Amino acid sequence: MPGAAGSPFDLDHLPYGVFSRSGDQPRVGVRIGDHVLDLAPVAEIGDPASALARAWRTPSLNAFMAMGRDQWAIAREWIEEVLRHDVHEARTAPHLHPLADVELHLPVEVGDYVDFYASEHHASNVGRIFRPDQEPLLPNWKHLPVGYHGRAGTIVPSGTGIVRPQGQRKAPTEDAPTVGPSRRLDIEAELGFVVGVPSALGDRVTTGDFARHTFGVVGLNDWSARDIQAWEYVPLGPFLGKSFATTISHWVTPLAALDAAWTDLPGQDPRPLDYLQVDGPAGLDISVEVVLNGTVVSRPPYSSMYWSPAQMLAHTTVNGASVRTGDLWASGTISGPEPDQRGSFLELSWGGKEPFLVDGEERSFLEDGDEVTLRYTAPGTSGGRISLGEVTGRILPAT
The missing domain is CATH 2.30.30.230 (Fumarylacetoacetase, N-terminal domain)
Structure with missing residues (x-):
């Protein structure tokens, strides 16, 4: 054409x-x-x-x-x-x-939504920020893909305005929690995977069956209220700090378009258990750009992710849980080893303590009126690069 x-x-x-x-x-x-x-x-x-x-x-x-x-x-x-x-x-x-x-x-009627935590660099950074006196990775992290169930009903298409969430938050310097608009609103640059073929309750999807069940991928921004998250997440994990909105791209790239993008994982040590073993290249060479108000502030590489999408799907179903057509699971924040490859503002500003510059202005967390766009590209099967589209959202004031 x-x-x-x-x-x-x-x-x-x-x-x-x-x-x-x-x-x-x-x-x-x-x-x-x-x-x-x-x-x-x-x-x-x-x-x-x-x-x-x-x-x-x-x-x-x-x-x-x-x-x-x-x-x-x-x-x-x-x-x-x-x-x-x-x-x-x-x-x-x-x-x-x-x-x-x-x-x-919105391209898909989303059933269940699961968000993983598959980047070792992101998990290590967050561990150092939230738990500076402890080991950054918890003991289970390199044995299984850690994840949580999110809220499918608040998944929205690119371009949807994001209302600043309200909830309980308590800063370390405060004596008691208060309720109000999030003061530490953040992004998470992620990749989403869409289930095409369902599985039966009690069955397990193996890593080798990944392509039979997975239809394609979307760009995904897991908006996060870090102050609400930090106060609520112990002991059961993310809840209101994540559930207010998740944005995905309008376009779903079929797996067949990514045939040239498969690459080896960076290396897994210790050796994963048998049900998490993968044959051949299991990572994806997908490049991401994080754009704040028109300025690129980070370029996270998906190829640096520790856990593969096939391993995430296998772990989701290892207990016999079924997946349905339209189910969506996300990779977790994509962050590379370098400071300019961090996929969240939490990391880019190191918890707000080290603001980063955007056109000469110091920035940390999102302000009302900010617009964030995530861009994704991958090698195409014809030798060029394909674009997985964009994921855009503008922050609106709390209501």
């Missing part, structure tokens, strides 16, 4: 999303360049009873994702065919819409 060749949204990407035009119901489309292809009517040209078309006429990706890996591959091959060859242009052109003319929606 003209304008798509060589772009981060060329034929080697083809991410899925949900869109609508004025007066129409939301439905599934695929992005190509700066356009979205309305998939259902194009599929119906060749087969009016197409099962794929029925799935694509629904307001989320769930029906399509539930069809399974074989159908995902058939659909991708067909989309590449109709977009690559001029013979299809007359039929597809009426169903290609400029992104500027459509509204984008």
Whole structure:
């Protein structure tokens, strides 16, 4: 398609999303360049009873994702065919819409949401900040992917305003807790993974079955109220400090588009237990940019993550817990070994004690009116780079 060749949204990407035009119901489309292809009517040209078309006429990706890996591959091959060859242009052109003319929606009806803590650099930094007199990593951290269950109902699409949360907070210098707007509002630059094929209660998903169950990835910002979190998290972990909002990208990149991005893990010591063993490259070479009010303040590399996505999914189900179509799990904050690779403002400002500079201004935690954008890129299968889209949110005053 003209304008798509060589772009981060060329034929080697083809991410899925949900869109609508004025007066129409939301439905599934695929992005190509700066356009979205309305998939259902194009599929119906060749087969009016197409099962794929029925799935694509629904307001989320769930029906399509539930069809399974074989159908995902058939659909991708067909989309590449109709977009690559001029013979299809007359039929597809009426169903290609400029992104500027459509509204984008949350792409997935999210079931359960689990957030992990898979970066050794992030976990070590947070341990040093929150527990300066103890070992930064707790004894279990290198034996299992640590995670918690989040709140699926507050997952929102990119561009949604984030209202500053209220809750209990108690600074070390205060005698008693108070309730009010968070004074230490933060981001966490993460990668999210979307379940396509469910598993049965009592079954376990092995690391080798990761690609059979996982449809694709999204960019994800796990907004965090650090003062609320610090006061509440002992002994049961994050709750209100995390549950007020999580933002994901409009576009879901299918795993097939990431075939060239797989890379070796940085190394795991001690050796994980057998159910967490992985064969071959299990990490992902995905680069992230954290942008605050238009200025890049950090570049976290996902390739530095200690635990792989396959290990996270295997651990989620090792006790027999099932996963459902639309379930979302997140990697936890992506942070690399260098100071400019930290994926949260908590780390960039070292708990607020060492502010970082943005256009000459000292910054630590988020202020009302701040806009944060996370950008993601990865190697494409054609040799260039694909963009996993952006995750943007602006901080609104507490209500």
